[in-house]
Amino acid sequence: xxxEENKDKWAQFIAGDKEAYGWIYRTNIQDxxxxxxxxxxxxxxxxxxxxxxxxxxxxxxxxxxxxxNVSVYLFVSLKNKLIRMMQRESFYKDxxxxxxxxxxEPTVEEQYIEQETQSLRQKQLKEILSLLSPRQQEIxxxxxxxxxxLDEICSIMSLNYQSAQNLIQRSLKKIREAFxx
Amino acid sequence: MKDNxxxxxxxAFISQLLQMQQKEAFSAEDEDVLWNRIEKANQKYTKxxxxxxxxxxxxIAASIAVLAIAAWNFQRWPQEKETDYLSIINTxxxxxxPSSNIQLxxxxxxxxxxxxKEVEIDYQQDGDIIVNDEKLDVKEEEEKTKFNQLIVPAGxxxxxxxxxxxxxxxxxxxxxxxxxxxxxxxxxxxVEGETFLDVNRxxxxxxxxxxxxxxxxxxxxxxxxxxxDNGSISEVVLVSGKVEVKTSLNKKSILYPSQLFSYxxxxxxxxxxxxxISGYVAWKDGYYQFHRQSLDVVLKRISKFYGAQIEWDENVxxxxxxxxxxxxxxxxxxxxxxxxxxPIKIKKQNEIIHxxxxx
Numbered sequence: 001x002x003x004e005e006n007k008d009k010w011a012q013f014i015a016g017d018k019e020a021y022g023w024i025y026r027t028n029i030q031d032x033x034x035x036x037x038x039x040x041x042x043x044x045x046x047x048x049x050x051x052x053x054x055x056x057x058x059x060x061x062x063x064x065x066x067x068x069n070v071s072v073y074l075f076v077s078l079k080n081k082l083i084r085m086m087q088r089e090s091f092y093k094d095x096x097x098x099x100x101x102x103x104x105e106p107t108v109e110e111q112y113i114e115q116e117t118q119s120l121r122q123k124q125l126k127e128i129l130s131l132l133s134p135r136q137q138e139i140x141x142x143x144x145x146x147x148x149x150l151d152e153i154c155s156i157m158s159l160n161y162q163s164a165q166n167l168i169q170r171s172l173k174k175i176r177e178a179f180x181x
Numbered sequence: 182m183k184d185n186x187x188x189x190x191x192x193a194f195i196s197q198l199l200q201m202q203q204k205e206a207f208s209a210e211d212e213d214v215l216w217n218r219i220e221k222a223n224q225k226y227t228k229x230x231x232x233x234x235x236x237x238x239x240x241i242a243a244s245i246a247v248l249a250i251a252a253w254n255f256q257r258w259p260q261e262k263e264t265d266y267l268s269i270i271n272t273x274x275x276x277x278x279p280s281s282n283i284q285l286x287x288x289x290x291x292x293x294x295x296x297x298k299e300v301e302i303d304y305q306q307d308g309d310i311i312v313n314d315e316k317l318d319v320k321e322e323e324e325k326t327k328f329n330q331l332i333v334p335a336g337x338x339x340x341x342x343x344x345x346x347x348x349x350x351x352x353x354x355x356x357x358x359x360x361x362x363x364x365x366x367x368x369x370x371x372v373e374g375e376t377f378l379d380v381n382r383x384x385x386x387x388x389x390x391x392x393x394x395x396x397x398x399x400x401x402x403x404x405x406x407x408x409x410d411n412g413s414i415s416e417v418v419l420v421s422g423k424v425e426v427k428t429s430l431n432k433k434s435i436l437y438p439s440q441l442f443s444y445x446x447x448x449x450x451x452x453x454x455x456x457x458i459s460g461y462v463a464w465k466d467g468y469y470q471f472h473r474q475s476l477d478v479v480l481k482r483i484s485k486f487y488g489a490q491i492e493w494d495e496n497v498x499x500x501x502x503x504x505x506x507x508x509x510x511x512x513x514x515x516x517x518x519x520x521x522x523x524p525i526k527i528k529k530q531n532e533i534i535h536x537x538x539x540x
Binding site for chain 1: 199342465
């Protein structure tokens, strides 16, 4: 998604343009939804959180900054809201950051013509994922699926530069070694 | 993919994930339904926000009213004279203070108590006052050249737009005194506590922020002003533009972006140094950001912001930590997060929060 356009629309939105607000929703909703699925399979919870993210930016529009990266800004807001809601609904009791669930595992089963190929590939994928901690899956997601910069990752995950790099390296090593040759 | 030298196994793994995740689509129908929900919620907000304001004191005791009237008349001094902000503060009815709500003082007998953690107040050029998107019903005749006061207690924040379009983020434990409409050729306000200002540019009329001990004069710029310890310590951090700072003893200094001016009125010492501004101004976006900051400073800041009684010992003071706290979180989650950034333990005993170094 062209981030520049996202930013232009954001500036229009905080200046009071309602169409720009709608545009931001439509342009980002798919990504936000998929991001939400990484934390929970409860789609209602994701929708509620997306709603809160968008109503909150609407309420506060007059004093919002234009973020360096609009989609990262929305991701961070959604993550905060989702985790808050999950805590509230006591999906898990301990609000330890380490225990925030994050899974790269796809929630939609891939449709293959050949059933065997499907199950084999999915089995492999699941096996590799089972070796990675939630934090490792999360950082792989930001770095290689969303292609965010290390700085952005540090701010989303509250990590410093060095620990972010370490976490990436450790995760990559696990994937390399686990992948069948 | 960003790294070219990334192993082919990893590449294969990621592209498989990507492929599969692409299939997790939010349907067009879901998209529309959710959008409608959002729009409805926004409309509802605008309507019901109908400010839970209530006038606290239209009929306060006569003696107080007399005092107050004296005070408000006082402010209708001819403009050439200096406004005596301290007398405005001192003559206000103390009975109503402190309150845990944000207070907006409109006139001698109109004092609004505003619910909510954050309140947005907008003074329009035509003199209308909008609080949280609702227009206030203020009696016409009282309008001109009158001062209003905004008092933000611990744990609350406020966003204020002045009649000239200047935006002010008002932090907790802060009082601001400002005119409903600026007099001709003069833009001046008084601040005690901490505010971030985005001054609407007007080369002809400088904007002056007065505190107990310093005056900051600007043409149009963004900066943070804070005072502490009854005004004896004042700080100004400049984000952009240029400002002139004048201390009570009439010493002037010019400040450039990314500079911090600090002044200790007890010793009459001032100092200018380069700083990372984000640590000083992030609070306005609801964050408190710090880098290798002593825990002593961080905890002082937190206890002040949340108005909580927190105690810690010398060992805790020796620690430093870095991080970013979301001030919209409640105190418990903020402290919880702090235990991740520093080796500390938290215990709560009868409303007092004790902080120890982890054994």
